[in-house]
Amino acid sequence: GNSVTQMEGPVTLSEEAFLTINCTYTATGYPSLFWYVQYPGEGLQLLLKATKADDKGSNKGFEATYRKETTSFHLEKGSVQVSDSAVYFCALSDSSSNTGKLIFGQGTTLQVKP
Amino acid sequence: DSGVTQTPKHLITATGQRVTLRCSPRSGDLSVYWYQQSLDQGLQFLIQYYNGEERAKGNILERFSAQQFPDLHSELNLSSLELGDSALYFCASSVGWTGELFFGEGSRLTVL
Helix, strand or coil: CCEEEECCCCEEEECCCCEEECEEEECCCCCEEEEEEECCCCCEEEEEEECCCCCEEEECCEEEECECCCCECCEEECCCCHHHCEEEEEEEECHHHCCCCCEECCCEEEEEEC | CCCCEEECCEEEECCCCCEEEEEECCCCCCEEEEEEEECCCEEEEEEEEECCEEEEECCCCCCEEEEECCCCCEEEEECCCCHHHCEEEEEEEECCCCCCCEECCCEEEEEC
């Protein structure tokens, strides 16, 4: 079945450091890929998405490229801020299922120190 | 504010009891999804309703049930509660099948 694997956290970085959170997936068909972010005490919010191979999703300085050959969708940011501290979830949606349901990875906690 | 409202925010109950969690989706969204978030299992998809009908089913226990009403709000019923049911339960809504879900802030259930 479909699944998503993320790098384990927590990831601790200093402000202005470069961020990479790895995500790989297993899926039949042609899934859409997503990154969601969960700030402390809040629900998940969509951060960015990509719907087909080689698409790059970007938002708020974050970006991720849909790599079909390596089945990956790694999240990157060039310079993190303290306010980026949160839990990041990689997810996929099987567009052929006509449900829109998401399969999530385990989540990666990011802590950014001043 | 995502526009998705969940009540109650916190709930403490005892083993063997039954609780109902409520979700009001964003205005205009026909789909409602329920997810369970626990430390050891991560985010698990439970069930989806679309315009009152069950659309997809995930890892939902037989002790759990859900429904979506004509006004599109949804309820998740959890019965014969066990300690392991303690978790954060999220509701999300969407207008179509794009995977762009809008999440509520969750209902934290503690079973003692």
